[in-house]
Amino acid sequence: MVIEIEKPSSVRLSKVAISKTHGEDSPYFAGWKAYDENPYDEVHNQSGVIQMGLAENQVSFDLLEKYLEEHHEASSWGKGAPGFRENALFQDYHGLKSFRQAMANFMEQIRGGKVKFDPDRIVLTAGATAANELLTFILADPGDALLVPTPYYPGFDRDLRWRTGVKIVPIHCNSSNNFQITPQALEAAYQSAESMDLKVRGILITNPSNPLGSAIQSSILNDILDFAVHKNIHLVSDEIYSGSTFSPSEFVSIAEILRNRNYKDAERVHIVYSLSKDLGLPGFRVGTIYSYNDDVVTTARRMSSFTLISSQTQHLLACMLSNHEFTQNYIKTNRERLNKRYDMIIQGLKKAGIECLKGNAGLFCWMNLSPLLNEPTRQGELELWNIILNQVKLNISPGSSCHCSEPGWFRVCFANMSEQTLRVALQRIHKFMEQRKVCSVNR
Amino acid sequence: MVAMSKIATGNGHGENSTYFDGWKAYETNPFHPTERPEGVIQMGLAENQLCFNLIKNWLIKHPEASLCTPQGVNKFKETALFQDYHGMPEFRQAVAKFMGKVRGDRVKFDPDRIVMSGGATGAHEMVAFCLADPGEAFLVPTPYYPGFDRDLKWRTGVELVPVNCESCNNFKITRNALEAAYVKVQEANLRVKGLLITNPSNPLGTVLDRDTLKSMVRFINDKNIHLIGDEIYASTVFMEPEFVSISEIIEEEDVECNRDLIHIVYSLSKDMGFPGFRVGIVYSYNDSVVSCARKMSSFGLVSSQTQHLIASMLSDDEFVDNFITESKELLFNRHKYFTWSLSQVGIGCLKGNAGLFIWMDLRKLLKEETFAAEMELWRVITNEVKLNVSPGSSFHCQEPGWFRVCFANMDDYTMKVALLRIRTFMLKNNEAMVPLKLCRPSSLKLSLSRSLSRRMDDFMSPGIMSPHSPLPQSPLVRART
Numbered sequence: 001m002v003i004e005i006e007k008p009s010s011v012r013l014s015k016v017a018i019s020k021t022h023g024e025d026s027p028y029f030a031g032w033k034a035y036d037e038n039p040y041d042e043v044h045n046q047s048g049v050i051q052m053g054l055a056e057n058q059v060s061f062d063l064l065e066k067y068l069e070e071h072h073e074a075s076s077w078g079k080g081a082p083g084f085r086e087n088a089l090f091q092d093y094h095g096l097k098s099f100r101q102a103m104a105n106f107m108e109q110i111r112g113g114k115v116k117f118d119p120d121r122i123v124l125t126a127g128a129t130a131a132n133e134l135l136t137f138i139l140a141d142p143g144d145a146l147l148v149p150t151p152y153y154p155g156f157d158r159d160l161r162w163r164t165g166v167k168i169v170p171i172h173c174n175s176s177n178n179f180q181i182t183p184q185a186l187e188a189a190y191q192s193a194e195s196m197d198l199k200v201r202g203i204l205i206t207n208p209s210n211p212l213g214s215a216i217q218s219s220i221l222n223d224i225l226d227f228a229v230h231k232n233i234h235l236v237s238d239e240i241y242s243g244s245t246f247s248p249s250e251f252v253s254i255a256e257i258l259r260n261r262n263y264k265d266a267e268r269v270h271i272v273y274s275l276s277k278d279l280g281l282p283g284f285r286v287g288t289i290y291s292y293n294d295d296v297v298t299t300a301r302r303m304s305s306f307t308l309i310s311s312q313t314q315h316l317l318a319c320m321l322s323n324h325e326f327t328q329n330y331i332k333t334n335r336e337r338l339n340k341r342y343d344m345i346i347q348g349l350k351k352a353g354i355e356c357l358k359g360n361a362g363l364f365c366w367m368n369l370s371p372l373l374n375e376p377t378r379q380g381e382l383e384l385w386n387i388i389l390n391q392v393k394l395n396i397s398p399g400s401s402c403h404c405s406e407p408g409w410f411r412v413c414f415a416n417m418s419e420q421t422l423r424v425a426l427q428r429i430h431k432f433m434e435q436r437k438v439c440s441v442n443r
Numbered sequence: 444m445v446a447m448s449k450i451a452t453g454n455g456h457g458e459n460s461t462y463f464d465g466w467k468a469y470e471t472n473p474f475h476p477t478e479r480p481e482g483v484i485q486m487g488l489a490e491n492q493l494c495f496n497l498i499k500n501w502l503i504k505h506p507e508a509s510l511c512t513p514q515g516v517n518k519f520k521e522t523a524l525f526q527d528y529h530g531m532p533e534f535r536q537a538v539a540k541f542m543g544k545v546r547g548d549r550v551k552f553d554p555d556r557i558v559m560s561g562g563a564t565g566a567h568e569m570v571a572f573c574l575a576d577p578g579e580a581f582l583v584p585t586p587y588y589p590g591f592d593r594d595l596k597w598r599t600g601v602e603l604v605p606v607n608c609e610s611c612n613n614f615k616i617t618r619n620a621l622e623a624a625y626v627k628v629q630e631a632n633l634r635v636k637g638l639l640i641t642n643p644s645n646p647l648g649t650v651l652d653r654d655t656l657k658s659m660v661r662f663i664n665d666k667n668i669h670l671i672g673d674e675i676y677a678s679t680v681f682m683e684p685e686f687v688s689i690s691e692i693i694e695e696e697d698v699e700c701n702r703d704l705i706h707i708v709y710s711l712s713k714d715m716g717f718p719g720f721r722v723g724i725v726y727s728y729n730d731s732v733v734s735c736a737r738k739m740s741s742f743g744l745v746s747s748q749t750q751h752l753i754a755s756m757l758s759d760d761e762f763v764d765n766f767i768t769e770s771k772e773l774l775f776n777r778h779k780y781f782t783w784s785l786s787q788v789g790i791g792c793l794k795g796n797a798g799l800f801i802w803m804d805l806r807k808l809l810k811e812e813t814f815a816a817e818m819e820l821w822r823v824i825t826n827e828v829k830l831n832v833s834p835g836s837s838f839h840c841q842e843p844g845w846f847r848v849c850f851a852n853m854d855d856y857t858m859k860v861a862l863l864r865i866r867t868f869m870l871k872n873n874e875a876m877v878p879l880k881l882c883r884p885s886s887l888k889l890s891l892s893r894s895l896s897r898r899m900d901d902f903m904s905p906g907i908m909s910p911h912s913p914l915p916q917s918p919l920v921r922a923r924t
Contacts, residue, residue, distance in 0.1 A: 283747030311719030
């Protein structure tokens with residue numbers, strides 16, 4: 001018999017634990033709940049909610065599976081398990097040298113060999129989620145600010161702010177110039193931070209952009225780097241979608257900008273990368289930080305103790321990504337397939353009378369539904385979003401969850417489903433738009 | 444120059460500790476039986492390398508546990524996509540079952556309370572983030588694992604306050620010591636949020652007795668502070684007394700406890716020997732902590748590839764039962780041989796029954812009873828004896844002269860080389876030794892036990908540790924005969 005005692009008022013958890021900065025109250029996640037409760041299935045649940053809010057890449061798995069079927073060295077365990085012990089014991093936060101080498105090569109190939117990456121500057125983390133948080137701990141003190149262009153990936157609110165105590169000050173971008181970052185917007189954000197008595201420690205850009213689905217032009221990258229130099233702050237470039245550009249020539253990495261300047265100003269630049277999007281392996285938790293600053297590399301490496309990549313996974317990927325034939329073919333084929341998907345969704349939306357921002361990368365498109373809003377406000381956007389979620393049964397992400405300053409834009413993912421499912425989704429959108437036309441005609 | 448944060452530029456990473464200095468010596472000249480026979484032997488790393496044959500055999504029989512084999516590749520896609528921070532249900536169920544079996548099935552663990560983290564390293568930091576604000580404090584009995592200074596304090600801003608334990612009562616954690624530490628923190632105007640214990644203990648290699656555990660639970664309940672039990676060595680208890688987990692204590696009739704205060708940190712790094720796989724677990728009886736920790740686990744999820752392997756392996760009941768038994772047997776044997784060999788040259792240890800290390804007593808070798816003397820001795824051991832052992836001061840031990848020596852991270856040959864080096868060193872220093880006082884029962888118990896010496900004979904290998912060796916006998920042996 002256990003003594004039942006009257007519970008005293010429960011002991012308080014930390015402020016971090018009680019805060020809402022984990023961000024899960026955002027509509028971004030509410031749509032997922034609707035999907036979880038009624039998920040679409042091609043066979044078993046054709047009226048369910050189609051998940052278009054998850055930026056996953058499912059178009060190239062057959063290439064990975066084929067590799068595994070043909071290369072048993074990726075798993076040394078079937079043949080007497082010779083490497084298992086060493087692998088299971090390997091917890092060195094430097095990471096497997098062969099894996100870092102393979103990652104460096106992969107990153108170079110994605111950039112068409114235009115820049116080189118030094119494997120000893122690669123720090124491993126369990127996903128880009130951890131990488132972004134870790135860099136924030138290193139570059140800023142609690143209460144300081146990072147400038148982030150809007151619209152941005154909603155997860156940044158948690159990753160950059162929750163446990164670090166660092167603030168995000170938005171760099172406002174709008175549709176008048178296709179949401180490009182301008183020097184004026186950078187300066188305005190900086191001033192805004194200053195007026196709030198916040199010390200700006202860095203800028204964080206995502207290139208190619210999530211949610212815009214477009215790569216940042218090199219002239220703008222130069223402007224951003226110049227700005228960072230001028231204010232003597234850091235520049236973090238999250239290039240997680242660098243391998244998901246539809247054509248190799250469209251993407252310019254910050255690494256190329258640096259190379260063009262002979263690596264002057266490099267010590268303030270840090271690149272985040274991951275295999276969750278390009279290779280479609282979000283479950284494996286493979287993130288990296290590439291820094292041109294020795295102190296940042298050393299410190300990041302020490303901090304990575306909290307979030308290392310499983311050595312089992314490092315081993316598998318070291319094998320896979322050292323195979324040049326495989327990686328060349330993968331990068332090329334993956335691009336072509338994403339391009340094809342993108343064309344499919346853009347054409348489909350156009351037929352339904354919907355325009356999108358011109359994109360050239362990523363696993364999603366940035367759809368403009370502002371003509372459909374009852375009122376050009378966040379409220380209007382959320383009302384429309386509710387209709388799309390509950391009536392059209394598509395979980396798409398409202399621009400407000402991405403901190404977009406203009407209401408009516410939505411991010412729509414297209415690579416996390418089969419072509420058939422995408423067709424169904426487009427049919428539903430088409431039908432929805434037709435019905436709205438009928439309604440407005442009858443008014 | 445563009446600046447980094449205070450956290451980045453400070454020393455919170457803890458790598459300036461002497462704990463790591465020996466590792467550096469090892470890394471520049473690591474022992475290898477043929478290539479570098481004079482190299483430094485690593486005895487500062489608490490790894491469990493004794494059970495890999497068991498695991499290898501299981502892997503060969505179960506190719507489907509790997510995603511890369513023809514038998515397993517059909518699970519590749521769904522596993523690679525799985526990033527849900529709840530973790531795979533099969534993984535959580537298998538881990539919960541394993542944790543129960545390790546505790547003799549005396550308690551059950553709820554898979555829905557299992558939260559993943561980046562190793563126990565990540566788990567500790569995560570728990571600190573959930574329970575305490577910057578500037579608040581956790582009490583930690585000394586001696587304790589040096590990594591706690593980094594894990595609990597570095598990025599969280601939380602303070603650690605030692606609860607002093609002494610050798611005169613075998614480093615027992617007394618209620619008085621807890622109260623004294625608590626008062627000290629209050630006087631410093633800090634707020635205590637919790638007590639962190641490691642049971643079985645690192646570096647002591649002992650388990651906490653039932654009374655001490657109950658006393659602790661009553662203490663934290665009285666003060667309304669959290670109790671974090673790091674049970675990472677739970678399955679390394681190879682000898683009596685049996686391991687008693689916090690999870691069992693809170694079920695006892697005479698223990699009143701607010702379960703919202705109870706949290707367990709676990710990992711597969713020691714019990715299974717998989718430090719590379721980064722399988723850390725936070726198990727909390729507090730729903731809000733589970734919920735918060737789960738969200739935070741996004742920063743350190745276990746690779747789904749690894750979850751898949753572990754789920755397979757740990758749901759094989761026959762394998763697990765056999766593994767737990769075999770592992771204890773192998774550790775027992777290694778421990779016994781090791782401690783017996785040390786006793787033969789007059790070196791005593793705290794009587795231990797768990798862990799991957801012994802807490803070695805070299806106080807009589809110190810020139811003086813100071814930490815400076817301990818460091819001097821440690822340098823001699825590193826540079827002349829060429830063993831990397833960990834000095835007690837790096838564990839915040841309050842008394843100089845104790846060293847943690849790992850024994851499970853090497854093969855038999857390397858262990859014998861290490862013991863030979865120790866023997867040679869001790870014999871050379873015989874004249875420096877103060878005769879062992881007979882009133883220190885803890886360090887003598889091992890050698891005096893008859894059944895133990897019988898077992899010793901079982902693995903005497905001729906030529907190295909023969910009792911009939913012509914070398915002079917230690918005072919210990921003289922006392923016995």
